Amino acid sequence: MDITDLKEPITATKADLSQSSFDCVLLKQAHFRDAGMQRTAFEDINLSDARFAQFNLSRAAFTDGTMPGVRFESVNLAGAGFSDVSLMGASIEDANLTGLNISGCKLSGMRIDGVLVDDLLAAYRKAA
Numbered sequence: 001m002d003i004t005d006l007k008e009p010i011t012a013t014k015a016d017l018s019q020s021s022f023d024c025v026l027l028k029q030a031h032f033r034d035a036g037m038q039r040t041a042f043e044d045i046n047l048s049d050a051r052f053a054q055f056n057l058s059r060a061a062f063t064d065g066t067m068p069g070v071r072f073e074s075v076n077l078a079g080a081g082f083s084d085v086s087l088m089g090a091s092i093e094d095a096n097l098t099g100l101n102i103s104g105c106k107l108s109g110m111r112i113d114g115v116l117v118d119d120l121l122a123a124y125r126k127a128a
Contacts, residue, residue, distance in 0.1 A: 107121075
């Protein structure tokens with residue numbers, strides 16, 4: 001089915017829209033509930049102010065994006081990988097960082113429980 005120049009809301013319930021394509025489509029304030037969207041591609045998409053709840057993003061890939069002000073609460077990021085990302089000014093609180101590996105990163109001004117990491121590393125290197 002081809003829909004062009006439609007300007008009214010669509011309600012799709014118990015529908016299989018697999019392999020559909022949406023190009024130059026405005027979906028402001030759209031609501032997706034109980035939707036299976038595995039292996040779906042989102043390219044050149046504006047999701048500012050979007051809300052995600054009770055979701056599964058296992059093995060999802062985020063590339064060449066911008067997420068200033070994004071918040072992660074009660075989210076499991078076990079096994080996640082971050083490379084070539086900017087976390088400047090970010091805050092991590094009440095997190096389980098067991099086994100976290102940080103390497104090749106700029107740590108200037110980074111604090112752990114109020115202590116500058118630069119100072120901790122300098123003290124460690126001096127003692128070693």
